[in-house]
Amino acid sequence: MMKTMVKVLCAALAAAGLSAAADAAEVKTIRVGVTPGIHEQVAEFVKPLVEKKGYAVKITTFSDYVLPNQALADGDIDINIFQHKPYLDTQVKDRGLKLISAGTNFIAPMGFYSQKIKTMAELKDGDKIAIPNDPSNGGRALLLLQKFGILKVKTAPGAIPSVIDVRENPKHIKLVELDAAQLPRSLPDVTVAAINTNYAVSAGMNPAKDSIAREGADSPYANIFAIRAADKDAAWVKAYVSAYQSEPVRQFILETGKGAILPAF
Known part of the structure; x- marks a missing residue:
């Protein structure tokens, strides 16, 4: 009986060890797509805040408005931050992309x-x-x-x-x-x-x-976080968005933007 209990205990500990190792191996690198300028600057500021939540972050900068959504749909990046919802809606409709908004970040008046x-x-x-x-x-x-x-x-x-x-x-x-x-x-x-x-x-x-x-401050064109529809409930999405929509980031947007952009959260 004692030998059997020891074997069971050892098996449980081994399973727990394998589970912990698996969890460690699954720490996600969040691949973020942005366009040059203020989006890139804010993303760099947000990066260490996300890393404190246990995720690595890799930022890729795109030079136009077409590639970031295609890269997201293709799985080359996990989230992009450059567009407002009317633009995303047009892309989804015209190109059949399965992308959705995960929230707003800031308004950049035209x-x-x-x-x-x-x-x-x-x-x-x-x-x-x-x-x-x-x-x-x-x-x-x-x-x-x-x-x-x-x-x-x-x-x-x-x-x-x-x-x-x-x-x-x-x-x-x-x-x-x-x-x-x-x-x-x-x-x-x-x-x-x-x-x-x-x-x-x-x-x-x-x-x-x-x-x-x-454009006035009443603009409906707030920029959004775009993700794949399949990721809408992913823990990393919540971690990234909550880090971005935090008070330090709000202050950074106001100070760095100097009135050019306004927080939308």
């Missing part, structure tokens, strides 16, 4: 920049305005131009407008659609460019000071 004029009221007949060529950010720029009284668009309820939806354009503004990352470089060639905050910051501009017009 700004309008110029090397030729100081206010939108100075726009003249036939001037060129460059806008992002992806549907959601392009539509966002068009809605802002409508809000500023430059033109009017008409779409079905809930639809994102495109250049073909422009119905009134009294100043005959020429809309130039460009890749979002190229917009800062377009400034010498256009009158105004609508530039997302991360690319404006990367180009050395201060959105709060250098933009001639800017």
